[in-house]
Amino acid sequence: MRIVKSMNFDAAHFLDHDPNARPYARLHGHSFVLEVTIEGDPHSETGWVVDFGDVDEALGELHNILDHRLLNEIEGLERPTLENICQWVGQKLKGRFPGLAQVRVSRPSNGESCIYDL
Ligand SMILES: Nc1nc2c(c(=O)[nH]1)N=C([C@H](O)[C@H](O)COP(=O)(O)OP(=O)(O)OP(=O)(O)O)CN2
Ligand SMILES: [Zn+2]
Secondary structure, three states: OEEEEEEEEEEEEOOOOOOOOOHHHOOEEEEEEEEEEEEOOOOOOOOOOOOHHHHHHHHHHHHHHHOOOEHHHOOOOOOOOHHHHHHHHHHHHHOOOOOEEEEEEEEOOOOEEEEEEO
16 A cells, blocks of 8 residues: 655755756746655554654654755755655655655646656
C-alpha cells in the first residue's frame, strides 16, 4: 500500500545558470506543493503503514526550512529546480521513512511538476 501526504509552501528563487538569460534568472516566487508517498504493509496492530502524525511532523520541519525563504540560500538547494528540490526532500526524509517511494513537487499555477521515484 502507498500512503500520500502533501504540504504547501511559498518560496522565492532564481535560476541564473540559464545561458539564454530567461526571466526566471531574476528573483521571483512560486506557490509549491510537496507530496510524499510512503509504501509498505499496514502494521498488524496499528493498521497503518506509518502514522500520518509522524509524516505531518516531518513535513512541518521541512515547511519551516522552505516556506517564505529564498531557496537558493538553503544548504543543498543552491540550484533550486523542481528536480533538485525533489532530490533534496528525498535525502532529508529517506532515513526517517525507509518506505519513502516517491517525492513530487509541483507548481499548480503553471502546471509544472517533478516526480522522483526512490
Ligand atoms: N526542468 C525544469 N525547468 C525549469 C524549472 C525547473 O524547475 N525544472 N524551473 C523554471 C523556473 O522556476 C521558472 O520560474 C518557471 O517559469 P514558467 O514556467 O515561465 O512559469 P512562471 O514563472 O510564469 O510561473 P507562475 O507561477 O505562473 O508565475 C524554468 N524551467
Ligand atoms: Zn521559478
